[in-house]
Amino acid sequence: MLTEVEEHATAVYEIDGRRFDMWAPGFPEAVARAHALQQRPRCLCQPGGTETYVARLNGGYVVKRMPETGSQHAAPCPHFEAPGDAGGLGRFVGTAIREDPTTGLTALRVDFAMSRLGPRELARTESAHTKSASRSGARLSLHELLLYLWHEAGLTRWQPSFAGKRNWATVRWRLVQAAVGKLIAGLPLKERLFLPEPFTVERRDDIARRRSAAWGIARSSAPGSIPFQLLIGELKELAPARCGYMAVIRHMPDQPFMLDGRRYRQVTRRLLPLLAHSCPADAVRIVIFATFTVSENEVPTISELSLVPMTQEWLPIERLNCHSQETAVHPRSRGENSSCSATPSRIVGPSPLARGTLRSR
Secondary structure, X not given: OOOOOHHHOOOEEEEOOEEEEOOOOOHHHHHHHHXXXXXXXXXXXXXXXXXXXXXXXXXXXXXXXXXXXXXXOOOOOOOOOOOOOHHHHHHHEOOOEEEEOOOOEEEEOEOOOOEEOOHHHHXXXXXXXXXXHHHOOOOEOHHHHHXXXXXXXXXXXXXXXXXXXXXXXXXXXXXXXXXXXXXEOOEEHHHHEEOOXXXXXXXXXXXXXXXXXXXXXXXXXOOOOEXXXXXXXXXXXXXXXXXXXXXXXXXXXXXXXXXXXXXXXXXXXXXXXXXXOOOOOOOEEEEEEEEEEEOOOOOEEEEEEEEEEEEOOOOEEEEXXXXXXXXXXXXXXXXOOOOEEEEEOOOOOOOOOOOEEEOOO
8 A cells, every 4th residue: 555655654674684665775685585585574663573475566565564464563653553443444445456476466346337338238148147146255335445546546634734735636646556567357457547637728639639538448439348447537527418417527628428317316316415514615525436438539438437425635524513513534724614525434334424336227
């Protein structure tokens, strides 16, 4: 998992009989050798040390904790994770979330479709899917996968020094980095993710060109199976369009995502009323996580979606309590006459506010 501010992290490792802190000269070379020789650096945050492993990341190397060993590290250690932490992800480790220390890759099993099937493919797979559903094991929903990525990106942690530093550009970068080394449906998750670039008018044309290139995998130009891409962004508006309905995403003022009337009505009927609290308008963000395809004329259409409320600091919320005296996840002034508190979202138990997922039928 990424830490919020890596330069503040402190860790000391024993590698091949020598001690290195994270910023010591020779540390990158020692880590590279450990990877080549399949050695396990020992994190020395506790007496006797705790084994870690080295994985490839973006052409370099990163030291990662061994699966399910977070509680064996000292609390100040960047590898530490309290028992039962990670928003309830523990029940998925080893089933829907399988990390291979040898390769550094993590395979993710999901319960939503990652491709749109044509009539022939649908007919062939429908029967097989029905037979295997009961023995398919634990899988991540859209909502659960989003919270997993949020956790891996270090976005579920907060401390006062982060104030003013967590904007969309930071959130986007951290999510992209968190996706590295993750596989979904056997393919790199990073290649399936789309997160809008921070928008500026001056770079509008360049952004549009990069966006079009990124959408290549989801572009539908012929009958048959079309891979879905995954959208993560901040929902700005749901509104009627000339043909159907549209979801307007922040940092994408020139290109809305389309959705059909049934799905639009489901969203407005089931989810948005849950957010109709007397909170200030700027107190809550709505993050959308959706699968989508792109038509030949560059129009993206949503197939399945989940909406997750978050604080202004991008912390997932399970329950809102506005105009109350309860303590917020991160106290912050919202105005002289209002207050809003939030319960952090965990991947356990039902929550109609944080778990609204709508599927194609």
